Amino acid sequence: MGEIQRKVRVELGPDSYDIVIGRNLRQEVQDFVRGAGFSNKALLLTDSNVGPVYGEKVVSWLAEAGLVAALVTVPAGESSKSLSVAETVYTECIKAGLDRKSPVFALGGGVVGDLAGFIAATYMRGVPFVQLPTSLLAQVDSSVGGKVAVNHALGKNLIGAFYQPKAVFMDLEMMETLPAREISTGLGEVVKYGLIYDADFFAYLESHIEEILSLKHECLSHIIARSCEIKAAVVSEDEKEAGLRRILNFGHTIGHAIEKETGYARYNHGEAVAVGMVGALKLSIELGLLAEEVLPRTERLLRALKLPVRAEGCTVDDMYEDIFHDKKTVGGRVAWVLISAIGQTVCRSDVPESAVREAMAYCLAD
Template sequence: MAATTDLVVDLGERSYPIRIGRGLLGCPGLLDEYVPGKQAFIVTNEAVRDRYLDPLLASLPRVDVEYACIGDGEAFKTLDTYATLMDRLVTGGHNRTTAIIGLGGGVIGDIAGFIAATYQRGVAFIQVPTTLLALVDSSVGGKTAVNHPRGKNLIGAFYQPRCVIADIGTLETLPTRELKAGLAEVIKYGVIRDAAFFDWLDDNLDRLLALDATALAHAVATSCRIKAAVVQTDERETGLRAILNFGHTFGHALEALTGYERLLHGEAVAIGMVMAADLSSRWGKLPRADARRIRGLIARAGLPVKPPPVSADAMLEAMGMDKKVVDGRIRLVLTDAIGTAALTDQAPEVAIRETLEAGDALCAE
């Protein structure tokens, strides 16, 4: 096992560690202190089970473990899946000291967390993320949810895990497209909070794409540190936490308009960040050269930077349906320098429309 980095998400009595390292899964006793009783219930899917269930079981030698595989993908993050898992817990005789373990990407972590938040009014929850997006984003911060046919993540709870086991070795089997989608969120942290990290990403992107373990561990740890700091300040998203949505209002609209099929979430966020950078500079807040740097890094990561052909009107309407709208004004996270971001409802509509119509000219001269 490589050296580990331990971070703490400091939320008073709900504080928890994030253990980051390569080869963590399989270490005996890894999870002992986080499983309160003698039972655990692992939620995963077949693709992840085949690769990582055995190592996880080796980390739980003293516990009675049951596991359930759900279907693969966003389409299974539903109340139906939730009900099936609840039936398994009840018929399996799981009591209040059982621990729910989410082993997989963000879909698994989100639904497993919601199960943990609600089974017998809340039982211990452990996150074992296996995608880059889940390692740097969804496993940290306590947002859990399932989707409703009318919208993503409409049913859920804030519920913090007891610990996060971030084994970067799991990224070695992740499809490249999913790795790149996770990189979009990593780049986001640099843009919104840490200019030096953005510079580091600029210099080390090739190492990350080549799965260099040291570089990945640094990127995951820095991302988690930034997310933890934001969540510690604003756990329930009444203020600062909104900056984590940089690129997401545009991104969610693109996902919705393309039927949630054409773009991965991280790819939509990548285009959304290019749009947010473009708007920030059109509005005169962000130097054009910085907007170009943001677009350039996203493009070098192999992520899309050009929106699919959707009309500005359709985008405005889709953004109007977004949860981040208050009193009819579109609230967007924009940046005035790499390393800072803020939520604003003051962006001029003319500039928003220009950004939505810019196409391949986003962030251009």
Template sequence: MKEVGIDLGTRSYRIITGSGLLDRAGELVAALPVGRKVLLVTNNTVGQIYAGRVADSLARAGLEVIPVEVPDGEQYKSLSSAELLYDRAFTAGLDRRSPVLALGGGVVGDLTGFVAATYMRGVPFVQLPTTLLAQVDSSVGGKVAVNHPRGKNIIGAFYQPALVISDTATLSTLPGRELQSGLAEVIKYGIIGDAVFFTWLEDNIQQVLALEPGALAHVVEQSCINKARVVEQDETEQGTRAMLNLGHTVGHAIEALAGYGRYTHGEAVAIGTAVAAQLGVDMGMLSREGADRITGLLRRAGLPITVPAELATPDIITAMYGDKKTVGGAITFIIPVAVGRAVIHPNTLEEHISRAIEAARVDN
């Protein structure tokens, strides 16, 4: 078991990583200053595999478990799903000290966190991420939200968890596509600020894809360390935390236009990262060699790097204006300038974005 701490003053918390931690969830949650009633939220896919183990662990620690399942899929990260959880919490008599636990991937974590942030103006929140994407990204940093038909994560808050428990053994049951999806966020950390980690990924990507335990453990721990450094500097994304949005500007537009579920979040981010790399080349900020390393690693991780032909460039740009990263009617892009370094580029011109999107329609 390893720990990564996030230092945010009174909102500080630990990320605990290791194999077999779901069976210790009860003792870890019971050690927090929380009440005895626990709302355990999962989806019908993850719940069949892990909910029983977690519930048993919580019960052994003397906690009363109120289980609830939501349907599996990005389209269920919605206000209607949040209302279901509010109703369950209210009916079960949860008070302001009752912890809410999210067992699952990013959808469950974001939805449950949003409910935890808003039920009774905030109750304790514990993340138990079971996907690579959730363990390295969405469970860390306190962004919680639900989607709106016109935009992803538009309705949300910054609300830090009390604890994150990442059981790396859960990754062994992850479908290959979901593992690859998580790698888009892992690779992002290398691009924006950790060239050594990026090189390690280039050398070890096959071991990660093969679910080699040591490689997976390093990926999760190092990704959490990288994200913790950024979040500690800028908790509510007033400046440098925007770096974590590499690939997301175009990625969120692709997710919304294609219909949630057609592309995983990581697949859309990978395409968006390829566009950002191309934009860097077109604007003279990134070498062709650097861009090729970025797209090459994404490709080797099994991720798409070409913009879908059926999504028109003007439609993608229009969707980008509806994203929360647009400020004052101007699109902000995160652009890599080298492997291990990126910049925040405000007021990015539509003509530059269009040219980069069109260039990324071909897998070079």
């Protein structure tokens, strides 16, 4: 048996599912597969980083549980989140003889999860979807909440759906091969959960930096589970992003602009969000919502977790233009997620341009 350390239930009525966090989850995955009512063929989607290390291992886990899984590997990186790559994967689904009860498994980071989820949501109008996220960012962010998508040349995640997995298995042993930068990128989103929802969790992060960076399993399973609990609590109240779920976008308005201005190459997602959170905190202070000491405190934590607090290669003018092309901008008004204290969010769409520009200038390197 594997060692289950945590289980988080995502409550979404008939679409509810469990997130299982532990080590060597082979038995748990197999027990789930045997009881799930799947047909005997499956697709295991992975990428060129994760596939060579864990692909065959997971194929053999599934084979022992009675599933013949076609292993399909896409190139690692954001460029695989496209309709043209999706089409090659549909072809593999058809060639492998997948039917409406054949599950699609995602083994990898957020790109693989988004692509596999998009395939699962659309192949034969929807087949079962199971997540095996291997990166910290995917575990705490994209594997919870059911947003699946591919990118278009004119913008990220513009073609997608809300589609919930049947289960999520997070095997901490698979994280041991992650590069340090990939750990930090996930920690950007982890810090976000503390800022928007849970002051005690934020303080826990501040006091456990060494344990977090050295991937101590107890500590890791706690921060993953708490992040998933927070995201699950928000998503279960607002599955389709009508209101509360917007708070998960804290730091993302400026973060997405930074990603775009640097060609999605200089900063990965968690790094851009870290700088975006610094900007959002600065904006919160400028508008008189937030005490000033929260900003240096957060910058200290981000730096300790090896995350940037300033971005290079961007201009305020270009970033200001970008925020109006974000999916979350409605009727030309940007919906800003700000905070009034650690753990308390405020949504505002009446923020003056001068304040936004000042906050952007603050989080850009001189």
